[in-house]
Amino acid sequence: MQTIDLEAEGLRHLNATLHAQAENTNQTAWEVLNPRGSHAIACGLDAPIEVTVKGSTGYYCAGMNKQATVNVHGSAGPGVAENMMSGTVVIEGDASQYAGATGHGGTLVIKGNASSRCGISMKGIDIVVHGNVGHMSAFMAQSGNLVVCGDAGDALGDSIYEARLFVRGSVKSLGADCIEKDMRPEHLEILRDLLEKGGCDAKPEEFKRYGSARQLYNFNIDNAY
Amino acid sequence: MCGIVGLFLKDKSLESKLGEMLTDMLITMTDRGPDSAGIAIYGQNSQGTAKLTVQSDASEEAFEGLDARLTDMLGAPVSMSVKDTHAVLEMPADKIESARSALSEMDGNIRVMSMGDIIEIYKGVGLPKDVAARFEIAQMSGSHGIGHTRMATESAVTTMGAHPFNTGSDQCLVHNGSLSNHNSLRRKLRREGVRIDTENDSEVAAAYLTWKMQNGATLGEALEDSLDDLDGFFTFVVGTKDGFGVVRDPIACKPAVMAETDDYVAFGSEYRALVNLPGIENARVWEPEPATVYFWNH
Known part of the structure; x- marks a missing residue:
């Protein structure tokens, strides 16, 4: 286990060291001490390493992540795992607004609650939230899965494209063109898998599925150029 | 972008350290607002x-x-x-x-x-650490206080444009965001006889709350009404003689984190503003909900 004290060594040193890890590094386990809400911790990683942050993080933790596993033993500030490509990010506490925004792949697990705009414009990422998500979550979501074990706030899935949204609790309101859909056997299968990946003991049968009604302007072929 | 910090003490034994704690919080928020800073202290x-x-x-x-x-x-x-x-x-x-x-x-x-x-407001142009040092904020004691680091958008970088704004006795407001209907609202409030000194959007918000309270609203009611009458982005933190309130607009894109223990209620634009507070490890830490008024009283 390699340990970096962020307060003593600074953010540039931390991220440069993590970036320097090659595909076949044998230093696979890293621990970051004293994050104290700092920004951009463990951003832009691209190696199969495991980074554990001992405390809460500020803006953009684990942004653009590829391959790496990042565990935050605390809460995460705005934009955690933004534009993630692959790998896994696990937040033990809560996540602030736009968690997993624009993510192309990988898995983001939030064990507490996520704030507003969780999964905004998601493009293939899987997001599993043990608690609730705030308003405008999955806004313009294009692909991937958002699983919410608690409740969803206002305007869930507004202007959604093809992402799947699974919510166990209540949905305060659905956004434009987002509707409840049948939970077919293949969806239960996908959801079972996601719940297992996210370490949730919830049952797939307890969830409802939401997705696009495909009625907005851009879904009408007559509006195509 | 702007930075807000606020501290409302429940434990009287911390009052001698209010200025010190608030100064530390304020300086942490320097990169959210390096052009000017201000602090309101509710003392004796x-x-x-x-x-x-x-x-x-x-x-x-x-x-x-x-x-x-x-x-x-x-x-x-x-x-x-x-x-x-x-x-x-x-x-x-x-x-x-x-x-x-x-x-x-x-x-x-x-x-x-x-x-x-009891309110005293100190503000000026420059880095938050320099503004705080100039006025020896760290040596001040009090029951609650609010600080602001400004990155100006809607009016010039001047002492008068810095926050907090005081528009009624012992009232103050700081703002992160920008209002789009402040010109028409300023005209309306001036017609009602409300004193507004600057062309700053945030002062209009402060004056609006004062006007509402002069007309019988409680601070909580005034904040509720602001959600209907103010158009734009805002996270407000407000102080009164014995109270401390927070409200965010319904979109809530301006950040806000709160922490509460038996000893204090604290506000920060970011969590890192709160990390040096005593007992923060075990505090209840949360983000205030959009369009929801929070208020604490002594």
Whole structure:
């Protein structure tokens, strides 16, 4: 286990060291001490390493992540795992607004609650939230899965494209063109898998599925150029 | 972008450290607002007195003998303590309005930063650490306080444009965001006789709350109404003589984190502003919900 004290060594040193890890590094386990809400911790990683942050993080933790596993033993500030490509990010506490925004792949697990705009414009990422998500979550979501074990706030899935949204609790309101859909056997299968990946003991049968009604302007072929 | 910090103490034994804790929080928020900064401190006063905190760019001449001049003019004792470009004038509470008009007629371009029984507001252009040091904020004690680091969007970088804004006795407001209907609302409030000194959007929000409260609303009700009448982005933190409130607009894209323990309620634009507070590891930490009014009273 390699340990970096962020307060003593600074953010540039931390991220440069993590970036320097090659595909076949044998230093696979890293621990970051004293994050104290700092920004951009463990951003832009691209190696199969495991980074554990001992405390809460500020803006953009684990942004653009590829391959790496990042565990935050605390809460995460705005934009955690933004534009993630692959790998896994696990937040033990809560996540602030736009968690997993624009993510192309990988898995983001939030064990507490996520704030507003969780999964905004998601493009293939899987997001599993043990608690609730705030308003405008999955806004313009294009692909991937958002699983919410608690409740969803206002305007869930507004202007959604093809992402799947699974919510166990209540949905305060659905956004434009987002509707409840049948939970077919293949969806239960996908959801079972996601719940297992996210370490949730919830049952797939307890969830409802939401997705696009495909009625907005851009879904009408007559509006195509 | 701007930075907000706020601290409302429940444990009286922490009051001597209010300025120190708030200064530390404020400096952490420097990169959210490096152009100017301000702090409101709710401290102590003597029985029956009130305070005017005033500022002048030519403070040496303007404050020379100011207490004696005011004492003469008002026929009541006025004491003064000068801190850099600011001075706190303490006088019998019933003389405060006449003192304010007397000041506006004097030479030296003396501007009123705050008025109230216990509030003192210090603000200025420059890095938060320099502003805090200039006014020795870290040495101040009090029951609650609010600080702001400004990155200007809607009006010039000046002392008058810095937050907090005080538009009614012991009231103050700081703002992160921008309002789009402040010009029409300013005209409306001025027609109603509300005093607004600057072209700053946030001062209009402060004046709006004051106007609502003058018309019988509680601070909580005034904040509720602001959600209907103010158009734009905002996270507000407001202070009154014995209270501390928070509200965010319904979109809530301006950040806000709160922490509460048995000893205090704290506000920060980011969590890192709160990390040095005592017992933060075990505090309840949460983000205030959009369009929801939070309020604490002593």
